[in-house]
Amino acid sequence: MATVVVQQQHALQHSTPPPSPIPPARLVNRRGSPIPNKHLPICPPGPSPSEPASHDSLGVRTANDQTSSLLYPPDGLVRLSGPPSPTVYALDAETLAAALNHQAAQPMPDPSQMFPWLHGLHPDNHLQLGFFSSRKRSLRRPPKCWRGITVVKLGGDLTRARVKGAVCAHEVITPSARFLISDPPEGFSVRNFQIQTAKLAALSDIIVYAEDGASRSQMLALAEDFATAQQAWRLKNDPTQERPAYNTFVLTTSFAELEKKCPNIVAIDSKGQVTGQVMDFVLWERVEMCSMSRASEISANVFLGPTPDYILRPDACQLPKQEVYDLLIEASDLASIPGPRFLGMIDKQLEDGTQRMEFPSSGSIVLPSGNTREVEDIVNTIRWIYYLANPDQPAEGADHEGDVAMTHARKKPRRVFIHCADGYTESSLLAVAYYMFAEGVPAPEAWLQLHCNKKRNFFTYPTDVAFLSHIQPRLLQESPARRSAHTSCNWDPDWFLKMDGSLPSRILPYLYLGNLNHANNPELLWEVGIRRVLSIGEPVHWTEEERSKWGHENLVFIDNVQDNGIDPLSQEIDRCLEFIGKGKSDGTATLVHCRVGVSRSASVCIAEVMSSQGLSFPRAYCFVRARRLNVIIQPHLRFVYELLQWEGFQKHKRNASIPRELEWATVSREIALLNKPYSRT
Known part of the structure; x- marks a missing residue:
């Protein structure tokens, strides 16, 4: 039976x-x-361009100067240790909060200065090297323009007493006091979000803190390990000392006092309760x-x-x-x-x-x-x-x-x-x-x-x-x-x-996100009220009769963006949003699609949500992610970086001085953690 x-x-x-x-x-x-x-889903990377892109969305190469920081130079700060031990400085809560806020207000370096290095170029990974930097060894060197802040909690328990962006020591440093080599030694990926925290820790000032009651000697010992790692990294990667030095600090303010004086940088309080002061990807995805x-x-x-x-x-x-x-x-x-x-x-x-x-x-x-x-x-x-x-x-x-x-x-x-x-x-x-x-x-x-x-x-x-x-x-x-x-x-x-069971994902009443199969089913699109199609890198295969019915002005193809981690998207965002906005003003909906509907087209939809809803990138990302339903969006590293940078451009246009909610390393870490439960590897 x-x-x-x-x-x-x-x-x-x-x-x-x-x-x-x-x-x-x-x-x-x-x-x-x-x-x-x-x-x-698997996103085909597409071909590698003959020359990597080298300009930002405004068409101007930015300077190679390092991002400013309130922690450099550390003049006037008390030294907790020094020669012959590695130098470690003391830091109070107010200075920490000011430094984090200052960093969040600084423009991000141009993507051409950070990529392809951020993708992960392990010297033994010939596949990754061959795709990104086969003839340009300079592309493999750490960028000089980045100066970050990495906050490290002693003990590594991030379920309570967590400062904004804090990570565990083992995520960035080895027991032998060396920064982790996080670049994958084999395979190819343009979505190595999991390596960003470790890669950028070596290009950051390190701040060590602990819960109340922790051993001060252990805090200082961990800080000295980081200072040692910074010295070793500098000898290997910057022997001529062409860039300013990175330093290590210990937060001398108690966590209880930090909670009172600087609540805006406390993500999880000493009792393990989420404060709501710092955007949390998991919680915000659930909210959306x-x-x-x-x-x-x-x-x-x-x-x-x-x-x-x-x-x-x-x-x-x-x-x-x-x-x-x-x-x-x-x-x-x-x-x-x-x-x-x-x-x-x-x-x-x-x-x-x-x-x-x-x-x-x-x-x-x-x-x-x-x-x-x-x-x-x-x-x-x-x-x-x-x-x-x-x-x-x-x-x-x-x-x-x-x-x-x-x-x-x-x-x-x-x-x-x-x-x-x-x-x-x-x-x-x-x-x-x-x-x-x-x-x-x-x-x-x-x-x-x-x-x-x-x-x-x-x-x-x-x-x-x-x-x-x-x-x-x-x-x-x-x-x-x-x-x-x-x-x-x-x-x-x-x-x-012709339908596989799923409809295009409704992101906003006038904005849908879908794949190439959705786009090649114009009857389905018409039935759900879609009257415009924006194709990102993947043309539709419609009959001339179908094109005439819709009107050629309602079909736009962006032909110069592949999902290869090299092609920039930011230079096309304004054109895409203008097309979407025309449909919105006409009272019609637009389908944005690429091949799979999770990277190129998802990035455009995130930009539209940021623009129309006034959301930061992290919140817009979760907004679109929740509405893409059963398929998890996967903008690759460069697209995410460009969108985080584009957020700053939008604030500048509005004469707003609102700092970024989260920094690049934190955004990458949170995306990697969100995707980890669904990974088959």
Whole structure:
């Protein structure tokens, strides 16, 4: 007998056990190889230009002078140690805060001075060297223009008492008091975010601090190790002393006093609480995700959204009154299909208060070869949910053998909440299937109505499309909202047949981000309200008839930007945003795409969000990342650097003196940590 197969997947999920030991009626088969829900797609790097770009977005090469710092020269500061020991200086909290703020207000060096060195040019990595600097050994030398500040916490526990941008000592220095060689010795990558902290620590002043109660002698010993590492680096990389020296400091102010005097540079307080004074990528991504996918009603009394915090963290907050639901259905990779017996049990327990149950997640159900008991259980579950939410509707089609009795005519409508961690990944299959049944519409209309009318962002897999098409006749046949008993459901429009399950990602009402497949499906774009297409480095393949229908002025191709870590994007940003802005003023939406929809096009969308929403780069990055749904955006190192620099250009245009929220090394470190759970390596 054929079965519905549920594939187990890795995900950010919080499974809730059933309220009683009674299991669903039937177990399902599981495949052994897990499939991650969110994934990091591969971005083809494209060809290497014959000559690397050497100008900034304004077309002017900047000076090679080192960025100014309040810590250099360290005149007037007290020496804690000196010859014959390495020199270490004392630093107080006010000077530290002033130095960090000064650094954040300095213009960033031109990308041509920092790249390709920032990509990581290990002398043994011939692939990386050959791509970036085959004939120019000067490109491998550390830049003279960079002077950073690296804050190091003694002990390395960053879960409490964390200063803005602080890192662990082992991230940047070896036990033998030498800076880490972080460049990868093999392989090719333009996304080596994980090496930036270590690379730039050697080009930075080092500030060592500790929690209150830590040993002062240990602080000084660690600081002397860093001073030793600075001396060794200078002998090797700057023997003629062409650049100013980097120095090491010890924060002599207690952390308790620092919290009082300089709260704006405290990321996590001494009790381990996030202060909100320093932008945090993980928390801000969660904020943007919940904002984008906040709970909303998709059909009468049925809601869709992210798992509430009171479930994720029971001690964190109380249940808001407006979020009181009778039934919470969590879409989970580990869930089995509910059977009639289990539904009957939940049905009775609803009289006692809010109940919880689970349903298989999107992408986990494989198309069966025929009608099976599992398919019947899925349809039966959807029908059961409908009559919980709509007890006043006549219970048609409920007399199938084994179905739970529809006895809700005398009961009040139940509020049902379909949820998962991010509000869309695991729950989309159940949400779309329920909408088809409740509203009596075929799958293509359900996709469009949920997206356009209900303003829901959701993500489905190709297996979901196949499965929903398979059970579509059953759902529409039994739907109380079907238009007639002869509803046709055997025809799907061409745009739906070409779709892989996902719609382009709606970043703003007038701005969509997608891939080349989305761009080459003009019928799909038209259906969701997109009327302009901006192609970054990847041309669309449309017929002349399609181009004429859209109007050639509504199609723009940027042909000189490859995803190779060399081609600059900043010189095209103004042109791209002008095109997007024209569509916005005309009341139409623009699709921005490249090949995969995560690097070149994502960078343009980040720039638009920075410009239109007035957000810093880190916040705009998280804004777009949350709305790209199940595909993780991956602007490469140079694009991220250019966007962080472009943030300064925008502030200069507005005559604003707001410093950067986070520095380059911190931004890179946070992006690497965000992506690490989804990496297959």
